[in-house]
Amino acid sequence: MSAHNVSTHEGSPWSPQAITEAIEPVVSQAGLIVEDVTVKGGNTPTLQIIVDLPTGTDAVELDVLAEVSQQVGEVLDEGLLASSGAYELEVSSPGATRPLTQPRHFQRNVGRVIRVVGENEDFTGTVLEADDAGIVIEPIKPAPKKGMKDKVLDPVRREYADIRRAKVDIEATAAARLAAAQAAEEAAEPGLTGEEA
Structure with missing residues (x-):
């Protein structure tokens, strides 16, 4: 045939x-x-x-x-x-692991953690904003040792021209959402006083 x-x-x-x-x-x-x-x-x-x-x-x-x-x-x-x-x-529909190649892709992933290979640096962070020229990202510095928490750095702006490749980090996004939900739950619960414990 x-x-x-x-x-x-x-x-x-x-x-x-x-x-x-x-x-x-x-x-x-x-x-x-x-x-x-x-x-x-x-x-x-x-x-x-x-x-x-x-x-x-x-x-x-x-x-x-x-x-x-x-x-x-x-x-x-x-x-x-x-x-x-x-x-x-x-x-x-595109999978969650598709490369982010257009401004629209970044805009659709606001609130998610992405991994970026840049012209001058590689980094991972949460996309806070995205427009037609670039993104505002909250970089995440990996913990130096297992069991320690990652450090969230101050937000920075990166232009698309400085981004060679980018992809959603599914595991980090899930972990960040879980941590945010737990923090919100803890904040909503009234604290126990010494007498109640």
Whole structure:
């Protein structure tokens, strides 16, 4: 069996640009944006489409994703790829470990801990603010010894031009959220006096 070769060059129905243009109306109608389109050849080509919310820090809900996937399939089957034969369609949202490459990615991760490889320094910290030019981050200095707490430093601003790579640190974000929840819970409880203990 020979591989089904698909041309992804501009002008081809399989080009990421052509696919994006065809599906953008149904994706945007659902309140989402097309993040990425990838075509992988093979006996049955695979079309991978990544969609995301344009703003905010919420995740794309699974029922919305399922509905968009169905609508995207219908649009492609009835239009652009109607005579292209069988293909696999995968519509998903970006994973938490995706690289942060656009200002919007940083804006969607305000409140999360990220790891940054910078032009002049590497650091980990909590994103406090993000705009079109850069981020305000609260750097975290790792504890010198196991069992000690990390040190949170004063917030600093870093421009995107100074960031080579960035990614959400899922474990550190979860730990930071747990610590914040515990601190809030402790602050809400009335303290015990010596007589009550």
